[in-house]
Amino acid sequence: MPVMFINDQPVDTGEHRTVLQVALANGFYVPHFCWHPELSIVGNCRVCAVEQEGRGVGIACNMPVAEGLRIQTDSEAVRTQRKAMLQFILLNHPVDCGICDKAGECTLQDYHYAYNGEPARSHEPKLHSTKFFPLSERIVLDNERCILCSRCVRFTREISKSNVLGMEQRGDGMRVRPVEDRTLDDDPYSDNVVDLCPVGALLSRSFQYQARVWYLEPTPSVCPGCARGCTVQLWQRKREWRLKGLDARHNERILRVTPLENPRVNGAWICNKGRDLGAFFERPRAVQPMLKGRPVSLSAAIDAARNLVRGAGRRVALVSSWGSNEELRAFRNVLADGFTSFVKADHRPVEGEVIEDDLLIRADKNPNTHAAQALFGHAPADIPEDTELVLVWGEGADFAGLPRGAKIVHLGAWLQPENGYADVFIPVSIQTERHGHYTNFEGVVSAFEPCRGRPDGVIDAETLFPLLAAPTGSDA
Amino acid sequence: MTGRKVLMDFLVTDDSHTLAAYRARGGYEALGKALEAMRPEDVTREIVDSGIQGRGGAAFPAGRKWQGIDPHDGQPHYLIANADEGEPGTFKDRWVLEHDPHALLESMLLASYALGVRHAFVYIRGEYDRPWRRLDAAVEEAYAEGLFGENILGSGFSCDLFVFRGAGAYVCGEASSLLGSIEGTRAYPRNRPPRMTVRGLYQAPTVVNNVETLASVAWIVRNGAQAFREIGTEKSPGTRLISVSGHVARPGVYEVELGYSWAKFLHEDCGGLLGNKALKAVIPGGISSQVLTGKDAKVLTPGAVEGLTLDHEVLRAAGSSLGSGGMIVIAEGTCMVRLLQIMLRFYHHESCGQCTPCREGTGWMHRIIDRIVAGEGRPEDIDTLYHVARYNDGTTICGLGDAAGYAATAMLDNFRDEFEYFIEHGRSKFGGNLECR
Numbered sequence: 040m041p042v043m044f045i046n047d048q049p050v051d052t053g054e055h056r057t058v059l060q061v062a063l064a065n066g067f068y069v070p071h072f073c074w075h076p077e078l079s080i081v082g083n084c085r086v087c088a089v090e091q092e093g094r095g096v097g098i099a100c101n102m103p104v105a106e107g108l109r110i111q112t113d114s115e116a117v118r119t120q121r122k123a124m125l126q127f128i129l130l131n132h133p134v135d136c137g138i139c140d141k142a143g144e145c146t147l148q149d150y151h152y153a154y155n156g157e158p159a160r161s162h163e164p165k166l167h168s169t170k171f172f173p174l175s176e177r178i179v180l181d182n183e184r185c186i187l188c189s190r191c192v193r194f195t196r197e198i199s200k201s202n203v204l205g206m207e208q209r210g211d212g213m214r215v216r217p218v219e220d221r222t223l224d225d226d227p228y229s230d231n232v233v234d235l236c237p238v239g240a241l242l243s244r245s246f247q248y249q250a251r252v253w254y255l256e257p258t259p260s261v262c263p264g265c266a267r268g269c270t271v272q273l274w275q276r277k278r279e280w281r282l283k284g285l286d287a288r289h290n291e292r293i294l295r296v297t298p299l300e301n302p303r304v305n306g307a308w309i310c311n312k313g314r315d316l317g318a319f320f321e322r323p324r325a326v327q328p329m330l331k332g333r334p335v336s337l338s339a340a341i342d343a344a345r346n347l348v349r350g351a352g353r354r355v356a357l358v359s360s361w362g363s364n365e366e367l368r369a370f371r372n373v374l375a376d377g378f379t380s381f382v383k384a385d386h387r388p389v390e391g392e393v394i395e396d397d398l399l400i401r402a403d404k405n406p407n408t409h410a411a412q413a414l415f416g417h418a419p420a421d422i423p424e425d426t427e428l429v430l431v432w433g434e435g436a437d438f439a440g441l442p443r444g445a446k447i448v449h450l451g452a453w454l455q456p457e458n459g460y461a462d463v464f465i466p467v468s469i470q471t472e473r474h475g476h477y478t479n480f481e482g483v484v485s486a487f488e489p490c491r492g493r494p495d496g497v498i499d500a501e502t503l504f505p506l507l508a509a510p511t512g513s514d515a
Numbered sequence: 516m517t518g519r520k521v522l523m524d525f526l527v528t529d530d531s532h533t534l535a536a537y538r539a540r541g542g543y544e545a546l547g548k549a550l551e552a553m554r555p556e557d558v559t560r561e562i563v564d565s566g567i568q569g570r571g572g573a574a575f576p577a578g579r580k581w582q583g584i585d586p587h588d589g590q591p592h593y594l595i596a597n598a599d600e601g602e603p604g605t606f607k608d609r610w611v612l613e614h615d616p617h618a619l620l621e622s623m624l625l626a627s628y629a630l631g632v633r634h635a636f637v638y639i640r641g642e643y644d645r646p647w648r649r650l651d652a653a654v655e656e657a658y659a660e661g662l663f664g665e666n667i668l669g670s671g672f673s674c675d676l677f678v679f680r681g682a683g684a685y686v687c688g689e690a691s692s693l694l695g696s697i698e699g700t701r702a703y704p705r706n707r708p709p710r711m712t713v714r715g716l717y718q719a720p721t722v723v724n725n726v727e728t729l730a731s732v733a734w735i736v737r738n739g740a741q742a743f744r745e746i747g748t749e750k751s752p753g754t755r756l757i758s759v760s761g762h763v764a765r766p767g768v769y770e771v772e773l774g775y776s777w778a779k780f781l782h783e784d785c786g787g788l789l790g791n792k793a794l795k796a797v798i799p800g801g802i803s804s805q806v807l808t809g810k811d812a813k814v815l816t817p818g819a820v821e822g823l824t825l826d827h828e829v830l831r832a833a834g835s836s837l838g839s840g841g842m843i844v845i846a847e848g849t850c851m852v853r854l855l856q857i858m859l860r861f862y863h864h865e866s867c868g869q870c871t872p873c874r875e876g877t878g879w880m881h882r883i884i885d886r887i888v889a890g891e892g893r894p895e896d897i898d899t900l901y902h903v904a905r906y907n908d909g910t911t912i913c914g915l916g917d918a919a920g921y922a923a924t925a926m927l928d929n930f931r932d933e934f935e936y937f938i939e940h941g942r943s944k945f946g947g948n949l950e951c952r
Contacts, residue, residue, distance in 0.1 A: 082706045083869045085910055095909070101706045123906035127875040160899060163882045187868065206701060206868070209684070211878040213868035 043108040052104045059087055059099035067112050070121065070150050072128075072237045073188040074100040077307055078197055084128070084188050086150070088120045096120050118154070125155040131166040131211060132238070133183045141239030143252040147186065166211060174204075175223035177230060177244055177311065182214050185240035191215060191232035198308065199398065201226035215240075227393045227400065230314045231307075234297055243314075246295045254280040258490035259299055261477045262313040263361060263406035263470065267399050268479030269305035269313055272297045273471065273490050291491045293317030293471075303483050310400055312392070323454040325466045326496045332459030337496055344448045344463040345507050348377070351428035351446065357383040358415050359433025359450075359500075360405035363475030364484065366500045367407070370432075371414050373508040378430065381420040382411040385435040401480060410478035431461070432500065450500060466497045473499050517784050518772025519746045521734050521754045522727070527614050532649055534656040537617035543662065545737035546621050549628060550670035553736075555586045558629035562732060564740035566752045570607075571597060571688075571725030572801065572839040573914075574827050583712030584720050586631030593721040594632040595697070596623055596729050598639040598646070599681050599688040602801035603861060605841030607756035608726035610768040612639070612646035615730065616653035620676070622732035624662065627674040630722055637678045637726075638693050651678055685865035689913045690723035691715070692867070703869045704913035727756050727840075747773035751826040755840050762789045762846035762951035771825055778821035781844065789951045792846035794821070796929070799830055800838020802858050803918030805925035806845075807835050835925070850945040851930040852937045855923060856884045857949075862919035873916030876903045880923055887934070890941030897927060897934055 041052045043061065050065040057080070062069045072084035082101045089099040092109040096116050111117060128147065136142040168182035192204045192215060203226050207216040223229040233243045257272035274295045276282075281290040296316045298309040328340035335343075348354065356378040358370065370380075386404040388394050395402040422429065426442045431449045438457050441447060449461035458464045472493040478484050493499070525531060525540050537543070549558055563578030584592055596619060600608045611619055619637075627635050639647050654676055657663050665673045679697050681687050687696045691705035694716045705711075715721025731753060735743045747753045751773040757780075760766045764786030771780060781787065781794070788794060796808050807823075823829050830837050845854070863881035868874045880903050883896050904920030911917065927934060936944045 080706065081869075082912060083871065085871050088910075101708070103708055120906065120910065123902070124871055124910070127871045127879075127906070130875040130879055160902065161879060162893070163879065163886070166878070186871070187874065209686075209868045210863060210866040211868065211874050213874070 041104060041106040043104060043106070043110065045110045046112055047109075056104055057100060058089060058102040058104060058108070058110055061104055062089070062099060062110070062112060069099050069112050070146075070154060071100060072146060072186060073190060075190055075193075075235065078190060078193045081189055081193070084124070084186070086121060086124045086128070088117050088124070090114045090117050121154050122157065125151060126157075126160050128186050129155075129159060130161055130163075131183070132186065133165060135184070139184065139239035140242055140247055140249075140252075141184075141236070145239060146237035168214060172216075173222075174217060174241070175226075175229055177314075178223055178233060179242050179244060179247070180215060181240050181242065184238050185215060186238055187213055187215070188237060189215075190235045190237070191241060194228075194232055194235055195223075195226060199226050199228040199231070201228075203229075204232075227310050227312075227396070228308060228398065230311050231298070231309070234307075243295065245314075245317075249294050250276065255294060257297070257299075258471075258488050260316075260470065260487040260490070261406060261485045262296075262309060262316060263477070264310070264312040264316070264319075264404065265399075266401040266403035266405065266408055266480035267305060268406050268477045268483070268485055269309045269399060270299040270301040270485050271309055271313055271316065272299045273316070275490055288321075293320060293490070301485070304479060304481075304485060305399055308399065310393070310398075312400075320469060320471050324469075324494060324497070325451055325454045325458055325464070326494045328466060328496060329459060329461075329464040331462055337465070337498060340463055340465050341498075341503070341506050344465060345509070347428055347446050347448055347463060348374075348430070348507055353423060353426045354378045354428045354430070355422050355426045355445075356380040356430040357420060357432060357436050358411055359383060359385055360403075360408040360411050361385045361433050361470075362407060362411065362500060363470070363473075363487075364407070364410050364478060365475050366504075367411055367414055369501045369504045373505050374430075375415070380415040381418060381422075382408060382415050383420060383431075383433065383435055384408070385433045387435070403480065406477040406479070409480050409482060413478075450503065452497075465503065466494075467500045467503065468493050468497050472497070473501075517769055517780060518754065518775050520770050520772075521731055521743070521746065522611065522615060522618065522756065523770040525615075532614050532616055532653070534617055534653065534660065537615070537621075541737065542617050542733075543621050545733045546624050546662070547668060549625055549736055550668055550672055555629045555631060558625055558736060559586075561736055561740045562629070565735045565743040566740075566750075567728060567731060567735065567743065568751065568753075568827060569725055570727035570731075570755065570840065572602065572803065572836075574837065577724060577728050580712065580722055580724070581626070581630060583710065584630050584722060586629065588631075588720075591634075591717075591719045592630050592632045593716040593719055594623060594627050594630055594635040595690075595693065595716065595721060595723045596635070596637045596726050597688065597690060597693060597723050598637055598643070598650075598726045599693060600643070600726070600839075601640060601685040601688040601865075602803060602839040602841050603858075604760055604798060604843045605758055605801045605839040606760075607758040607768050607840050609643060609646050610756060610758075611726050611730045612643065613649050616650045617657070618730045618733050619650075619726055620653055620657050620662070622729045623676065624667070624674060625732050625736050626722070626724070626729060628672055632722075633674060635674060635676050636697060636716075637676065638681060638687070638697060639678060640681045640688075641683045647678070647680060654678060684867070685861075686867040686913070686915060689915070692913065693723065694721065701867075703867055704915075706912055748824075748826045748828070750828050755825065755837060757825070757840045757842050759785050759842045759844065761842075761844035762792065762849070763787070763844040764789055773826040775825050777823045777825055780825065781821065785844075788844065788846045790846075792848065792951060794844070795847045795849055796845040796851070798841075798843040798845070800836050801841035802843070802861070802922055803914070804830075804838035805835040805921050806851075806929060807833060808929045846951045848945055848948055848951070850943040850947050850949060851926055851933050852884070852888060852943060853947050853949055855926045856881075856888050858922045858926075859884050859919065862915065862922070866915060866919075870911040870916065872907045873911045873919070876907045876916060877919050879903050880919065887937055888943075888947075892934075892938030892941070894935075894938060896938060897931070900924075900927060 071087040087099040090111040172180040262269045447461040568574040696702040863877040907916035907920040
């Protein structure tokens, strides 16, 4: 293993090939804009300056590792050069942090305070450029804030491979633009460029002016949009910053969704469908237990369901591929013996959606099919005509196709017409309201955590199943 | 006369650029000799021994560059003649392309043979029309006689040549940027490492040489490295094509033996300054080389620029360089502030925009000098110009930013009083004069 020296301390270079990687891996922070671990090296921001003893200052991102290399990351020469580079970057930057959504998590802002901190040296008027250039229905571009690091351009070339973005003009008139007549709508991963952007040049329209980021906190979760099960972060207002005057729904709203970096599943990216999870989870919820559409109390509904389960002859269960590992295990442990169980695809691809690609998106649009099939088999649903009871767990069942004589117990989370058709309807919780795990199509298990309370009248499926199996008369 | 000749050793006539005329003066003999009696390594050895330095501006030994390539490593290699002569004040390669295109072609064949190149390119700037037509005609002639293509002169060696016309960006003259232009991507200079002789055009080892450098190869192979070494000085062998412009009686392209006296060149060969004015300054090698004054403080020889000789070492010691050989002569009475304004406008316009310091810095300097010329300069502007120039030096991928900085610093060093006068009085000390009246 080659050994080099950073700030006079020996470090093992390991597998790394550049000085920047070695420095970051060993806890020596070197500031950088254009370099990103998943993208190619362009070395254009010139901020990652380090001093190689005997050879002067160079950029760390393109400096190859060598045995015995001696690097200083914070020498006088490095500090002054970094300052000068930040002066250059800020030369035509509008510094409109007060109205910029990136403020608070902006790399340029952080570096300015950490490494420069001086007022502008220039007195020239700033150059102006396009504000709010629409790149797609989802993203706007502020060319004045752009520092031309080209991360977004490289992302569309190297990761999403849509090749939508390019550079136009040259010199300080250079601008990021979509190529020819295309837009970023062509790219199902486009929103990643918003995270990649080190400044506030690329802005998500759905998050624009919604909140200052320092009022927000993330909850780790798993995207249920497909069998990949990307780990994500759901961002909401911090508890202490929730406003009494505001409707609880607004206080609890999921304002944005970002990837939770995870090399085993999704790397640093998620697709646009994952970005829209907030809206998905905010569909109208079903909170009223019902018997044939007649509202009843939760305990009455559970009693009715239990009686149906006990009294029926042939029983079939359509198991939700959205159930967590814990729920699926609970079902198998306490109920499954009395049922013929089939795994149901709760969601199928909708029109216009990307079915499958080489990067992340999978054709199976359910998060936990892998775990469900491991417990209940791969067989497609084949419900005999003499079935007396069907337990429908989750969305996506074809009620009209169920046997005419069968009673239906439906466990659902969303407000749908079918809910009133079932003999018993019991509202269950969704993943933002409970802990749990999903197993993705490769068998990798990821955890999600609750980020808001369960509505009244709603029960966790994991709690419900033992109740359905319990002897009559026990506490509901 | 300006000493011994390597390239301009014939009389230019209406048909001296044709293949027949080139053959008549001994052309393509070196190719025959090399293909018959020399191994590729021998050709490279000749070039190394000749000590020829790159004629494009950096004066890097051409032989050392060639040694970066192993002709037998089984990879494809590429050779590119850089004819994107964009440096303001430089038009020497144009002479080669117009009047001696076959010297370039024969040399490229020799170089291709030495480097194991199957496909060679000439990257010629789009603005060069007659040079392009002459070159293109020469390529046709050479193909017609079997000098390019498969199995050249029955030797088993094959080589094809492509002439690629640029679209007018100065930065494409930078060797790695030129590769992008040929590949059809944005012409951005590339980070080193890797060097181009490791990974260049289409990711293959590539040698990019200036037209004048390459054109001398045929002469060196024909006459031997020793003959070449006898010309010029010990450390700067050979000759340079110098394109002279500015306030001079007889501007044009001259071949000058390295080590030739500058005073003699300027006053005898070029006919002295226009209107017999005094010499104020010289930009010796294109605007990216530092300006020297008539009586330069940094000049080691006492007296003036005119005490210098034209060779790489002397000019380096004087704080400038022979650069691309584009000599701009400036007479007394010229406004250096306005001149710097023009130079900085050029760099600002031509910065490719890739690296932060150059993208922002060239524009910054341009806006400052514009403001000074508009009569709104401030005393701190000079310091700011120095600051910007300082942090463009060595902080970018290619040399464009450095060059803009050198231009500004050398002007400020040598003519600071003019800048101070302009800032203080809001007008030029010399009436904003750029012409020689």
